[in-house]
Amino acid sequence: MTGAVLSAREPRARFRDLFAAEWLKLWSLRSTFWSLPAAMVAVVAFNVGTAWDHYRYWHAYGPADRVDFVAHGMALRDAFTGNAATVLVLCAATMGAVTVAGEYASGSIRTAFAAVLARGAVMSAKVLVVAAVQSLFGASVAGLSFWLTQAVLAVRGAGVPLSHPGALRVVLASALLAPVCAVTGMALAAVVRRAALSVVAAVVVLLFLPMALSERRHLTAVLAHATPLRAWERLVAAGPAEAVPYPWTTGGAWLVYGMWPVAAAVVTALVVRRRDQ
Secondary structure: OOOOOOOOOOOOOOHHHHHHHHHHHHHOOHHHHHHHHHHHHHHHHHHHHHHHHHHHOHHHOOHHHHHHHHHOOHHHHHHOOHHHHHHHHHHHHHHHHHHHHHHHHHOHHHHHHHHOOOHHHHHHHHHHHHHHHHHHHHHHHHHHHHHHHHHHHHOOOOOOOOOOOOHHHHHHHHHHHHHHHHHHHHHHHHHHOOHHHHHHHHHHHHHHHHHHOOOOOHHHHHHHHOOHHHHHHHHHOOOOOOOOOOOOOHHHHHHHHHHHHHHHHHHHHHHHHHOOO
16 A cells, blocks of 8 residues: 555644733743732832822922822822833833743744734734733732722822812823833844843833933924833823923823733734744
């Protein structure tokens, strides 16, 4: 009997299968289980610590200052502080960068691309998984921070509810800062492909750059406004924009929030199709 060669063409991987695979891959890492809670504790601690300081020294404020504390949005500033946002940006961007760079370091990404020839689909699934996880993480951190800080301030009669003008925007902007920075970290890692360099690049782009850009010149002000951290600052600001030479709107800040993750996702999906592994 002559040997017969039987060939069976394997079905192309469906995107939902790729998503499920990336979801399992992310949660199979032990670092995922300790890094997310650790980051949450750090961020919430900064916010609650600031609210506790205001609670502790409440007696030092005069009657007019106590009224202004609530009326002018100071209570909302405690809900998510600048220090907490800095820590959140650093943690989210690092997690996103390591998700991609770690696979390059271990070589597992080569195995994934060998099994699934559609590299862009693999990276797109990875982006969606990270964005989903970081969105849940950001929502948990922002929601818990708001609830705890306002509970602390409520003892002094200074806490505000979520229905307070601007409160929902503060929570939403703070929550979305996590996925925006995480996906940006993934894009940088897809280009750099080195874990340490990816983290450094994320810190420079997402933290150092917006801090270095001045608001006093038109070009640098526009560039500063186009960064996620400055967009967050505008969204959580109480009332109209501060008296700066080149003010901008909350609508522009939301636009920046939308453009960064979309652009980063496109870079992450396309760069692997243009370069060999």
